[in-house]
Amino acid sequence: MRAVSTTVRLTAAVLAAVLLAALLVAVRTAPATAATTLLSAGRPTTASSSDSSARTPAKAVDGDTATRWASRRTDAQWIRVDLGATATISRISLRWEAAYAKSYRLQVSSDTTSWKTVSTTTAGKGGVVRADVAGTGRYVRMLGVRRGTAHGYSLWEFQVYGTRTPAPAPTGVRVTGTQGKWQLTVDGKPWLVEGVTYGPPAAQAATYLPDIRRMGANTIRTWGTDASSGQVFDAARANGIRVIAGLWLDQGADYVHDTAYKTATLASIRKTVTTYRGNGGLLMWDVGNEVMLSRTEEQRIAYAKYVEQVTRAIHAVDPDHPVTSTDAWTGAWPYYRDYTPSLDLYAVNSYGGVGWVQQTWREGGYTKPYIVTETGPAGSWEVPSDANGVPRQPSDTAAAQAYTDAWAAVRAAPGVALGATMFHYGVEDDEQGVWLNLRTGGLKRLSYYAVQRAYGGPTSGNRPPVVSGITASPSTGVARGASVTITAPATDPDGDTVTYRAAVSSRWIAGGDGAMRPTPVTVTGPGRLRITAPSTPGVWKVAVYATDGHGNAGIETVTVRVR
Known part of the structure; x- marks a missing residue:
């Protein structure tokens, strides 16, 4: 064997040392690389306000430094991003527009109720700020304390970095996705609302829910929830159906001045939500029904602010089910956008005008999806009168076609319209029941079968005259x-x-x-x-x-x- 020279041995030793050092550097820097993963890009974002429909909170996480969020011109404003799951937060980056914060806090939370401050700034100068922080949570927000200009707060980008905590199997009901690509999920699986409004007594739910399931429906909507509602939830769960549970608000209440009513109702709602939040038949909560339409501007704003208070209370008690609020026109949505930011989605009752809902949503620049909580044939308030001066009721054939068309209008907006509950699975045999019920007096109408076809139910079997x-x-x-x-x-x-x-x-x-x-x-x-x-x-x-x-x-x- 030939001897190896001292020079060769020295060179080999040096190379080994260099390789070892490189390996150690790689090992040490790997966590740092993972810790700087951008978590906030495209995530659902909410703010206390926006100064216009062109500067919504979603613009601060879209990765485009030419678009921005801007708040109203007051000090107490915030922007919040939902990371979708618990994460370890290591850095928060703010790219301020000219309207910056002089004093602000960066905070994290697991539930949007309790917040931990991870960074405080009292002499901010705007520009690009990168704050190294240490915190754990799902939600991250910038809480403005004092503005640096006469304007509000405005961010080109709001970026959160860190590492995601491995998520457990998803449970509960969620509104997931990004702008125009939303969906409703139940325990992690997509859920398109294919439903009807429910009219029979709660005590008869076990009788009628199997028939609703046979129609192909997966959801029912109610207008109020009380001590008898457990029978509806239980029957729904037994038939694979979920309930959009109404929380009734007085349509004639004074939402500006009647503090006693608002306080008592809020306490009652908390109790109701606590009672039913664990029931497997629940899909979401629906606060109020058609309260805004005939109100003054002052009352509309006060009502929207009260719905925000109710929504926050529900989220605190039940974080596993979304909250919406229904009105009779999409004209309520601007009030919800401006004064009810905690709603998870919007809702509307629309009959003859259901085909215009999608266009109204698009033109309004909204950043949340919607469901249609009542739809069907044109109502008595939408049709011409006959020779005797009475609203001309659509024929059975026209009514059935109206349900078919309504469902087509909802499905024409995938990723935005998350479904509908059609009006009305009722068995009443009065004048209005003849107009709109699918089972007037318990009898199945052409409209019953039209809804059944829309939802993919049976296509064979006996049909009405x-x-x-x-x-x-x-x-x-x-x-x-x-x-x-x-x-x-x-x-x-x-x-x-x-x-x-x-x-x-x-x-x-x-x-x-x-x-x-x-x-x-x-x-x-x-x-x-x-x-x-x-x-x-x-x-x-x-x-x-x-x-x-x-x-x-x-x-x-x-x-x-x-x-």
């Missing part, structure tokens, strides 16, 4: 007790024998109660009936029921003016 138009003769100037001929020809798609009956309602007479009262019928030929005019003068609404003996009915209406 179809009435092809309805007329009354005479229809005006009818003497009390006179004979009236109703023509309402019906065909049955399954060849079933069609049986007729009729009922009348005085809803459109002053003091009328809307009840449908059965009236004797004489069938004089195919689709021809004779009834006797009521003894009270005024405009009566007549409903003709064509039934097939299999739990289905076609129902059409006409009016008669009795002199």
Whole structure:
């Protein structure tokens, strides 16, 4: 064996030392590299305010240094980013626009209620600030204390760095995703709301929820939650259905001055949420229903601020279910955007105008998704009147098509519209029930099957008779007790024998109660009936029921003016 020279041995030793040193440097710097992972990019971001729809909080985490968030011109403002999971925070970077903070705090939280300050600045000068911090949490915020200019606070970028804590298997209901790409998830799995509003008594939920499930629906919506609601939640859970649980707010309350009402209602809501937050039938909370539309500007702002107070209280008690709030028009959304930032999503009741909801959302520059909590055929407030001055009710065929079109309008906005609960799974047999119920008097209507098809339910089976138009003769100037001929020809798609009956309602007479009262019928030929005019003068609404003996009915209406 040939001897190795001293020079060769020395060179080898030096190379080994260099390699060892490089390895040690790599080992030491690996955690630092992981610790500087950008966690906030594109994450859901909320702020106490925005000074315009063009400068929303999402602009501070979009990675674009030419877009920014800007607050109102007051000192007490904040911006908060949801990292989506608990993380160890190592650095926070702020890229200020000219409107900077003189004094501010950087804080972290696990629940948006309790905050830990990880950095305090009292003599800020704007520019780009990089603060090395040490904290753990899911939420990170910049809390402005004092402005550095006469403007509000404005950030080109709000960046949070650190390492994510391995997340457990997701539980609860969440609104996830980014601008225009949201979805609702239940225990980590996507959930598109395919639902109906629920009208039967809570005690009958176990009877009706299986039928709703057979329709293909996965969600029901209620307007109020009380001591009886446990029966609804339990029946929903047993059938794989979730509940959008209403929390009723008085539509006539004075939200500016009535502090006693607001305090008592808030306490009641906390108690209700605490009672049902662990029930597996719950999907989300829906605060109030159609309170804003007819209010003054002062009352609208006060109401939106109160809904914010309620929403924060719900989140504190139940962080595992989203919160929304329903009104009768998308005109409520600007108030929610400005005064109710803690809502997880918006909601609206829209019938004849449901096709415009998506465009309204887009033009409003909103940064949260929405659901449609009531939709269906045009309501009595949206249609022209007939010759007797009564709103002209859509035919059964037109109503069924309206449900089909409404669902198509919702599905035309994927990632923004998270579903709908169509109005109405009710079994009442009054004038309004004839107009909008899917199961009037327990009978299945064409609209029931239209909703079933929309949600992918069964496409085979017996179907209701179809009435092809309805007329009354005479229809005006009818003497009390006179004979009236109703023509309402019906065909049955399954060849079933069609049986007729009729009922009348005085809803459109002053003091009328809307009840449908059965009236004797004489069938004089195919689709021809004779009834006797009521003894009270005024405009009566007549409903003709064509039934097939299999739990289905076609129902059409006409009016008669009795002199």
